[in-house]
Amino acid sequence: MKRKFILLSIFLLFIILSINIKILNAQNDNFLDQFEKAYTALYNAELNGGNITELYYKLNQSLAIYEEAQQYKQRNSTLYNELIDNATKILNEVMSNVANVEAQGIATTNNRILDFSLEMVSLVIAGILVYIYMPRITLYIWLKIHSKWKVVKK
Amino acid sequence: MIEEKITLATLAIIALIALALIFQFVNPSFSEPFSELAILGPDMKLTGYPHEVSVGENFTLYLFVGNHEGHTMFYEVMVKLVNNQTTLSTSSPLNASVLATYYFIIMNNQNATKKIVLSIPYEGTNLRLVFELWAFSASSNSFYYKGISTYIWLNVTASKSV
Structure with a gap:
């Protein structure tokens, strides 16, 4: 009877430990999945300016907190969970702000395109005006400068 | 005539300004994108690597990763242990079990150095401790091998009895 009890206890302990390890591994995978998503969002935000x-x-x-947590994975599961929670909180912060950053980037890029278009249109107009009026202006200035000149017979 | 010369000169100046603005807007990159991976010894130098360690003994190294890819990168460095018969390839990663994994997130034109503590689980002579650089692709949503690896030679002896 006693032997059966000991065997049952060992069996239960084994089950609990393996479930615990599975949960810790799942937390790890879950964090990395979330991290990959956060990086993808960050990458797209950067791509959009x-x-x-x-x-x-x-x-x-x-990432630094996640790596610190790995040191405690086997030794102290409470501290490990705490650190993973902290790391996940920061990830969630990033995820909640990344859309705003991307929207600001898109707005900045659009403004840049608008500014560039306006500069180009201004330069084309300036070119046309120069082509049409520059000879007249040059001659007008030339005449103003040389208006007091006298032609002397040699 | 003078007015024609002045008109042409002014138009040339306008054309130059337009070219400068287009160049600034397009901002072309003339350099080939690349990444860097290096292992540094315990003194953060390219020397002093451990050559003899015993099974389970902790030793310290530093991983250096540089990003010149043109955007922020998410890197993974995989540490693998192979014998001296294994050939390293730039096209495919080693088919060996992973001893440890380290992650880096680095902005363009920046680098990072990370302290790592490793221990080898089994004995062997002329073993190669290989560090492979992988990068995360946002489009395929997975890590891919960058074709960059580096290694140090190790002799791993039986653990010292106390």
Whole structure:
């Protein structure tokens, strides 16, 4: 009877430990999945001209906490979970701000395109005006400068 | 005639300004995008690598990763242990079990150095501790091998009995 109880206890302990390891591994995979999503969002925001510097530092901070958590994975599951939670919180912050950064980037890019178009149109108009009026203006100025000249017979 | 010369000169100046503005807007890149990977010894130098370690003994190295790809990159460095018969390839990663994995997120034209502590789980002579650089592709949503790897030679002896 006692032997059966010991065997059952060992079996249950084994089950609990393996479930715990599975949960920790799932948390790891889940964090990395979320991190990949956050990076993809950051990448797209950068591609659209967003200023991602602040979000980049936050992502790095989250990654550093995740790596610190790995040291405690086997030794202290409470601290491990706490650190993974902190890292996930920072990831969520990044995810909630990245859309704004991307929208600002798109707006900046659109403004840049508009500015560039206006500059080009202004230059074309300036070119046409120069082509039409420059000879007249030049002659007018030339005449103004030389209006007091006298022709002297040699 | 003078007025024609002045008109042409003014038009040339306008054309130059337009070219400068187009160049600034398009902002072409003349350099080939690339990434860097290096292992540094315990003193953060390219020397002093461990050559003899015992099984399970911790040793410190530094991983250096540089990003010149033109945008922020998410890197993964995989550490693998192989024997001296294995050939390294730039086209495909090694088919060996992964000893450790490290992640880096680096902005364009920046680099990062990370302290790593490793231990080898089994004995062997002339083993190669290989570090492979992988990068995350946002389009395919997975890591791909960058074709960059580096390694150090190791002799792993039986663990010292106390």
